[in-house]
Amino acid sequence: MWYTDTRDSSLRIDFRQAVIQGMSEKTGGLYIPTEFPKLPDSFLNRPSVPTFRETAFEMAKPYTEGTIPPSVLEEIIVDAYPFDVPVKPLDPNTYVLELFHGPTCAFKDVGARFMARVMGYFNKDEDKALRILVATSGDTGSAVGSAFHNIPGIDVTILYPKGRISHIQEKQLSTFTGNIRALSVNGSFDDCQRLVKEAFTDSDLRGRFKLSSANSINISRLLPQAFYYMRSSLLVKNRMNYDPRHSEDLIIVTVPSGNFGNLTSGCIAKKMGAPIDGFIAATNTNCTIPLWLESGKYQPKESVATLSNAMDVGSPSNQERLASIYSLEEIKNLMAGFWVNDAETLESIENCSYKTGYTLDPHGAVSWRAWDEIRKGAMKNLLNGIKRQEGQTGLVNSVPAWGKKAGDGKCTGIILETAHPAKFGETVEKALGHDPVIPERLEKVLHLPDKSIPMEKDFRSFKEWLMENL
Numbered sequence: 001m002w003y004t005d006t007r008d009s010s011l012r013i014d015f016r017q018a019v020i021q022g023m024s025e026k027t028g029g030l031y032i033p034t035e036f037p038k039l040p041d042s043f044l045n046r047p048s049v050p051t052f053r054e055t056a057f058e059m060a061k062p063y064t065e066g067t068i069p070p071s072v073l074e075e076i077i078v079d080a081y082p083f084d085v086p087v088k089p090l091d092p093n094t095y096v097l098e099l100f101h102g103p104t105c106a107f108k109d110v111g112a113r114f115m116a117r118v119m120g121y122f123n124k125d126e127d128k129a130l131r132i133l134v135a136t137s138g139d140t141g142s143a144v145g146s147a148f149h150n151i152p153g154i155d156v157t158i159l160y161p162k163g164r165i166s167h168i169q170e171k172q173l174s175t176f177t178g179n180i181r182a183l184s185v186n187g188s189f190d191d192c193q194r195l196v197k198e199a200f201t202d203s204d205l206r207g208r209f210k211l212s213s214a215n216s217i218n219i220s221r222l223l224p225q226a227f228y229y230m231r232s233s234l235l236v237k238n239r240m241n242y243d244p245r246h247s248e249d250l251i252i253v254t255v256p257s258g259n260f261g262n263l264t265s266g267c268i269a270k271k272m273g274a275p276i277d278g279f280i281a282a283t284n285t286n287c288t289i290p291l292w293l294e295s296g297k298y299q300p301k302e303s304v305a306t307l308s309n310a311m312d313v314g315s316p317s318n319q320e321r322l323a324s325i326y327s328l329e330e331i332k333n334l335m336a337g338f339w340v341n342d343a344e345t346l347e348s349i350e351n352c353s354y355k356t357g358y359t360l361d362p363h364g365a366v367s368w369r370a371w372d373e374i375r376k377g378a379m380k381n382l383l384n385g386i387k388r389q390e391g392q393t394g395l396v397n398s399v400p401a402w403g404k405k406a407g408d409g410k411c412t413g414i415i416l417e418t419a420h421p422a423k424f425g426e427t428v429e430k431a432l433g434h435d436p437v438i439p440e441r442l443e444k445v446l447h448l449p450d451k452s453i454p455m456e457k458d459f460r461s462f463k464e465w466l467m468e469n470l
């Protein structure tokens with residue numbers, strides 16, 4: 001399998017090079033496989049639905065062929081996924097895909113844990129340690145730190161803005177030990193990002209250390225996210241066969257999105273044969289992609305802060321990947337776009353809890369709202385010519401190929417829940433009047449000692465620290 005560059009389609013590199021380089025320094029483009037092989041029918045039509053790990057192995061095989069032997073791949077998958085990725089029914093035609101069963105309680109664990117093991121494998125015969133630097137505004141840092149914990153030959157330095165992330169997030173970051181450490185920077189997230197960027201261009205640091213970014217755009221984080229789309233859609237398809245009311249429905253997956261890596265992974269799964277008929281690209285007020293579907297013009301913006309803060313991205317980098325695997329026309333046929341403001345997010349946490357008894361986090365609440373409104377009538381209204389006004393939240397004015405079926409109530413939905421509600425306890429409390437139950441693995445970090453290292457926001461202090469301590 002070859003990989004190419006979204007900005008230079010003549011490029012051919014293998015998986016190893018794509019993972020190690022992360023992105024193209026020359027063009028600034030992102031790496032993407034040149035093909036998305038469809039899984040064999042014998043796999044897709046198995047009467048008993050494959051497990052998550054079986055699905056992962058089957059899907060990862062073609063992308064890693066020639067760079068990771070199958071026996072090693074199997075070990076990587078077993079080691080990366082000691083947890084399940086369950087699908088639960090919410091109502092007769094809605095399922096929730098719970099992506100928060102990993103160690104840090106957010107969906108980023110799925111991608112980061114695979115990436116960490118793949119990088120560990122690629123780096124194992126190198127004599128120099130790989131030093132990863134990440135700036136984080138919350139979820140990414142803890143997922144990356146946790147994923148690389150105890151991976152030999154690699155260490156991770158996380159920079160976070162002191163006092164500007166949630167209490168639980170700060171606890172998750174500041175209590176790492178061993179090969180992972182966190183610097184609590186006296187500054188903003190942008191300061192953290194700037195320090196990391198400067199480090200990568202600093203010739204002393206580059207000369208002395210082998211630095212890497214383990215960035216969210218790394219292809220080894222994107223591919224594993226396709227596993228759960230495949231597995232969950234096969235599972236839902238299988239269950240639909242037992243329900244005559246819904247056995248002929250289309251399957252629509254709603255993805256609460258920020259940088260659009262998750263949705264891109266969904267598109268990869270579809271290309272590989274997942275029984276998914278369409279997607280809903282659901283965002284908060286940072287609605288760049290929904291507006292792109294509506295107008296056909298891609299206009300990135302500055303991000304604004306919202307309650308679903310892991311999706312506060314105004315200029316989503318994976319737009320470039322989406323546009324490289326599909327034409328705009330194909331994307332518009334495949335996806336509906338929907339956006340939700342903060343008041344509606346709170347209302348939706350309450351609404352879902354009231355209707356189904358299920359507690360969502362603010363990100364999952366965005367997906368519930370989009371799906372529930374679309375099936376309840378938003379799509380039908382749009383088909384009848386009732387359009388969203390400019391600036392108004394909700395379904396954007398673009399009808400996908402599956403729109404008519406959705407308008408007629410002939411769709412079954414899978415909504416993605418990307419974080420455990422306890423990670424956003426304050427917001428959930430505001431919506432429901434009580435705190436969500438904290439899972440043990442989150443509760444545990446609250447009692448661990450703070451090991452974070454205080455850091456000033458000027459580059460000299462940071463560089464000095466790296467020189468002395470790495």
Ligand SMILES: *Cc1c(COP(=O)(O)O)cnc(C)c1O
Pocket residue numbers: 106107108139140256257258259260261262263310311363418419
């Ligand atoms: C990162 C994140 C998202 C957004 O995912 P993208 O791949 O950036 O679109 C959604 N929800 C949670 C909880 C996240 O951490």
